[in-house]
Amino acid sequence: MMIKTPSDLNAIQAKINAGTPDKTQILVSLGTCGIAAGGSPVAAAFRKNITEQGLDNEYEVIDVGCMGLCFCEPSIELKNADGKSMIYGHVTCEQVPAILAAGLEKSAEGASLVKRSWYYPEDEENTENALQARIALRNTGRINPEHIEDYLARDGYQALAKVLTTLKPDEVSRQLLDAGLRGRGGAGFPTGKKWQFAAAQPKGQKYIICNADEGDPGAFMDRAVLEGDPHSVLEAMAIGGYAIGADTGLIYIRAEYPLAIKRLQIAIDQASDAGLLGNNILGSDFTFRIELKYGAGAFVCGEETALIHSIEGKRGEPTFKPPFPAVKGLWGKPTIVNNVETLANVAAIFRKGAAWFKTIGTATSPGTKVFALAGKIKNVGLVEVPMGIKLRDIIFTLGGGIFADRKFKAVQTGGPSGGCITTKDLDTPIDYESLKALGSMMGSGGMIVMDEDTCMVNIARFFLEFTVDESCGKCTPCRIGNRRLYEILTKICEGKGTPEMLTQLRELGQVIKDTALCGLGQTSPNPVLSTLNNFADEYEAHIFEHRCPAGVCTALLNYTITEKCVGCGMCAKNCPVSCITGSPKTRHHIDQSKCIKCGACMQRCKFGAIEKK
């Protein structure tokens, strides 16, 4: 298949769509988490049953990327050409015959239906008042990412064709600026403006880089896009290349994402074979190639100057800006670095127009944001919501509320660079500005929900441990300041805190924010400062009363055996350090000096006779 002109593209798209038989499609979610949860045997069971029952004319099984329903993997969707759809979660191989028998007519007995909570603004009206609007995830979970035909069938590369045939490079950047698309990696800088800066540089070698080094623990939306819809990223990079005058695109991807790497490479090869990457794309004089570059596990490489150094083969240390990469980047040439999710929005904007994009989201933050919901929440997974939605809707409606119906305590947005948001702010419409005002940030979109059993001092310590580990060590405030913050927090968690530490944490945190070299250091005290602001009482309980209210900090806990003890000896038998003594049928006793506070006794006790305080 060679696509040389825009009319070839139209002809091929029409041919693919005409050739699609009128079958019910069974989409099996096979991203990393779907595979880990056992999606592959389910897909195989569908194929086997369809062949055995001779249903080949009625059903077609398609391996797709992540649907975002991580909490009920393996998940599948049945859909037909009329748009009728049914989603099942927790699918097992045994349910397959029942699901095939029921089809789209009724729900299959024994299988659990999942309500679709999203709509696709590009393809349909929001008739059911769905909370999610999927633009970046438009194809993720709906097409086979390893077949370019599936992408072409859904207007793939039409945005590139439109841009190349009807727009001048400067008009491309201006339209993107008009649309108001802002960087989805977290900082929220207008993408069109970034492109304009690079475009304004003198002609010559320039680069566009896709930042796929998703290192924020608890965020996995970029991986979902790369595994589920890699061509959307390639198409957007080509559009960006045309806008700024770059002939080379590089995707900097984590080595920890083997499946995403594999699917991206397949996509690059297919697009190159079809002539959609390479020389004289679609009959124009625009030439563009894309290469993969591997990361090697360094969180700081999400920072654009550090990322560029890493591609150059150096230690990924950031440098001072200006000069910005748009002026002087990779090998000293003008370079644009865009995040995966940002790029996943680009083609849609050029297909539907800037005005359409601005109808979704808020005035200052148009469009949508993908969040990765995780932690103590029922429906762990990916959601793509319009900007301006309330946190309450995300956590309690889309997320289904708190795991095991415990009490909500806080939600951390922005990962290790963000802060926690509490009950009182659950009704704030969220966008870049409002999250910042709450002492957190958009970040890459990780959303970790915490319940009453989470200790906020301990969680702040966890984030600091991460930052200390990942600090590149180049600037003093980050290298030494964060370590001191971490040490203070460790002391507090161990019950060795002193009252002056509260002031020390605030002062030091502020100094690091003001003086660190790059985004990593400038935001690293946020988890400490925001927990101090919102949960001062927990810090005080640790310091003044030597008590951890959530019952997490082991040094402050004591396990004791109450009078409920019947003397069965189960606890003593399971104690790894043999610190429980007592004769049969009498109340046992824990030697506090030897106890390592592992909690094994409490878990084993059938009589609820062990307390932790």
Add this chain to the structure above:
Amino acid sequence: MSCGCEEKESALEKLTRLEPEKTARLTAFIDKLPLGNNVVSNRAHLIVTLHQAQNIFGYLPNEIQQVIADRLKLSRSEIYGVITFYSYFTDKPIGRFKISICCGTACFVKGASKIVEQFCRELSIKEGETTPDGRFFLGILRCVGACSLAPVVMVNERIYGNVTPEMVSKIIADCKD
């Protein structure tokens, strides 16, 4: 001094003697790279070469670093600097069963630290170490992106989800040579 300059055998010779097949694979990979005398453009191939070398050998000992340094015309110190900067690379051999405990935020909130403690107790090693018999390596990694299965433990390619401290001994027992 153990920098190797005094020794008669070069790093490549030593590596070829010890691991002929693996060394051949590595040199074949390097031969295909468009290397020249320009250090700046050679450097761009460093990280991919290290990935390849670690895939082949499992870790990056001195000899391998020296071979790569010679071929890319970079200094050993620079290569060591890069290896120690990135957490993916290691210059120490790791056990046959690489146990990685995810300590991303979601797993942490769901009790990953108790899992780490339990593994340390049962294997009598610390995080980042290999057991003396060379069977088990215990490591921590940041988010495998399977947050719905938190806490997650990976043993080589196999993923265990919703792990509890009680499951630890079973996971270790699952590791059969």
